[in-house]
Amino acid sequence: MLVCGIDVGAGNVSAVILQDGDVISYCVVTSGEEGATISRKVVDEALRKTPFGFDDVQYLVATGCGRSSVPFAHRQSTEVVCQAKGALYLLPSVKTVINLGTESSRVIRIGENGKVEAFTKNDKCAAGSGLFLETMSTILEIPVELMGNLSLESNGYEEVSSICAVFAESEVISHIHRGVSRDHILVGLHKAVADRILEILGVANVKSDIMATGGVAKNMAIVKELEQRVGLEITVPPEPQIVGALGAALLGQDKVS
Amino acid sequence: MLEQFRQYHLARHQNARVWKEQSGSQVLGTLCCCVPEEIIHAAGILPVRIMGEHEETTEADIHFPTNLCPYCKSCFDQALKERYDYLDGLVIPNVCNMIKAMYGFSKLLLKTPYIRFLEVPQRLSDQGVDYFTKELRRFKESLEDFVGKPILDEALHHSIDVYNESRTLLEKVSELRKKSPPVVSGSEVQEIVLSSMLMPKEEHNRLLAGLLDHIEERDDPPEAGVRLFVSASILDDTDLFALIEECGGMVVADDMPMGSRYFFGQVDSNSEPLRALADRYLNKIACPRKMLPEERLNFATDRMLDADVKGTIIHNMRACDSHLYEYPLLRQQLESQGLPVLFFRGEETETEKEQQRADIEAFIEMLED
Numbered sequence: 001m002l003v004c005g006i007d008v009g010a011g012n013v014s015a016v017i018l019q020d021g022d023v024i025s026y027c028v029v030t031s032g033e034e035g036a037t038i039s040r041k042v043v044d045e046a047l048r049k050t051p052f053g054f055d056d057v058q059y060l061v062a063t064g065c066g067r068s069s070v071p072f073a074h075r076q077s078t079e080v081v082c083q084a085k086g087a088l089y090l091l092p093s094v095k096t097v098i099n100l101g102t103e104s105s106r107v108i109r110i111g112e113n114g115k116v117e118a119f120t121k122n123d124k125c126a127a128g129s130g131l132f133l134e135t136m137s138t139i140l141e142i143p144v145e146l147m148g149n150l151s152l153e154s155n156g157y158e159e160v161s162s163i164c165a166v167f168a169e170s171e172v173i174s175h176i177h178r179g180v181s182r183d184h185i186l187v188g189l190h191k192a193v194a195d196r197i198l199e200i201l202g203v204a205n206v207k208s209d210i211m212a213t214g215g216v217a218k219n220m221a222i223v224k225e226l227e228q229r230v231g232l233e234i235t236v237p238p239e240p241q242i243v244g245a246l247g248a249a250l251l252g253q254d255k256v257s
Numbered sequence: 258m259l260e261q262f263r264q265y266h267l268a269r270h271q272n273a274r275v276w277k278e279q280s281g282s283q284v285l286g287t288l289c290c291c292v293p294e295e296i297i298h299a300a301g302i303l304p305v306r307i308m309g310e311h312e313e314t315t316e317a318d319i320h321f322p323t324n325l326c327p328y329c330k331s332c333f334d335q336a337l338k339e340r341y342d343y344l345d346g347l348v349i350p351n352v353c354n355m356i357k358a359m360y361g362f363s364k365l366l367l368k369t370p371y372i373r374f375l376e377v378p379q380r381l382s383d384q385g386v387d388y389f390t391k392e393l394r395r396f397k398e399s400l401e402d403f404v405g406k407p408i409l410d411e412a413l414h415h416s417i418d419v420y421n422e423s424r425t426l427l428e429k430v431s432e433l434r435k436k437s438p439p440v441v442s443g444s445e446v447q448e449i450v451l452s453s454m455l456m457p458k459e460e461h462n463r464l465l466a467g468l469l470d471h472i473e474e475r476d477d478p479p480e481a482g483v484r485l486f487v488s489a490s491i492l493d494d495t496d497l498f499a500l501i502e503e504c505g506g507m508v509v510a511d512d513m514p515m516g517s518r519y520f521f522g523q524v525d526s527n528s529e530p531l532r533a534l535a536d537r538y539l540n541k542i543a544c545p546r547k548m549l550p551e552e553r554l555n556f557a558t559d560r561m562l563d564a565d566v567k568g569t570i571i572h573n574m575r576a577c578d579s580h581l582y583e584y585p586l587l588r589q590q591l592e593s594q595g596l597p598v599l600f601f602r603g604e605e606t607e608t609e610k611e612q613q614r615a616d617i618e619a620f621i622e623m624l625e626d
Contacts, residue, residue: 078619116623118597
């Protein structure tokens, strides 16, 4: 049985191919094209690494904010349910999923029965999202994928106090002008991002095990900062950007079986 | 027939102008459900509830900072754009800091001839009712001066009867939301409730009584959805309810000032009218500004009786302090009853609609899973 999950997010589109419950291929590409075109491309790309073609896929579930733009999907499902399902597959004991996406960050609480109990999202604010990090990457002239490690290697930090992405940008620029070392600014930025995530995490009620998903979860400086502040270990799967698509594929598998 | 309520609400300004021209009487705008409309009605005046609009504020932005209550700001913006130019007066109660400030702004910036600040006690007590009764007497006297004739006790008794009938009918139609399969949708009931704050009460009662006679035989009943409870600070239109229905949900009970708090609890028609009004408007409206949390939250829980709700949406307008302070307690109480909660901090504009849609879809899928 071949099923596919596709996650059309604000920054990336990802697809996961499941064969009889096992992940046999996946693909992540940057969004940018019209939803129907890019989603077909990413599915074809994922299938290219398998002996199967598009017509062999029995069921396809679309998730993500652009899920309605996938004309060939048999079913749509929300990010909350798909993230939870994907995370549970990877870590059956997971109780809290911190999904850190391009435009939104959300925390999903999973009950003992494996069902979603509650979820919270960032409050109309870009600070704390992947887009915020991308903007800062441009200003600091540091590739976004290097930001985490550079920050972890730093021996000091410069506070970025603004809670607004726009104000934080001008604060960072004035730090640069004052000659503050860029790795120190990065540490400050990551602490500020962690602050925003902690606001929605509700630290007092956070339950272990915790998994971080989404592109921002690749930034280990943010994950380490969160671990330190919450006092609990956070698991990051090897490919955190495909958890939503994986959950969608698992939903498809449930439907077919 | 349901369409009549919606149309009246949509064309509310034009309808008020026509009523005014035909009756030769006055129209007074009110803010908040703690203004005893019966006294205004007894003076031969049409009370209409001030509502905002889903449009960017422009005129109000000249005068006020951005971090004010979006509902109040939108109402004021509408007034400054002269959409309420037919109003002969405004009754502004002392319910929250922002509405209180609206009194000052209105005096300063509007040309409305009669602007009355209504003192409302902060706590529920016998002394509070005594005080509010005296304040309602002063309010009645000021209306008498304004219209140039006395408001007789017979007229007050009659108005109380008309309003009690309205509250009975609104309670009946709102209870029909709880039926399974549904007889009437949450957004339809909300249209009826909102139009009752705008239309002459006798007319509304006549239409609603007629609707209730036949509603259970309707051939176009709404589709069933995931049963939800909505608690809100201010929702002055039916958009959120309609959005919930588009996402596969159905509001079957509510706790809102522009919802069931408006029509819950009768005025004792056998008592001295002003004291009876003071008692109902002070003691029976479950507002977090007056009631301590335990009493307030009991009201919310009671509204859910027999509603078989699966989840709750709490919508608090940004900057609505009294509701926002209560939110953690309400959330805790609902979750302890096994009811998941989705929370929105609302705006008056439509900018957040798609964000809300995404969250409601996820919430409903979560409840169905």
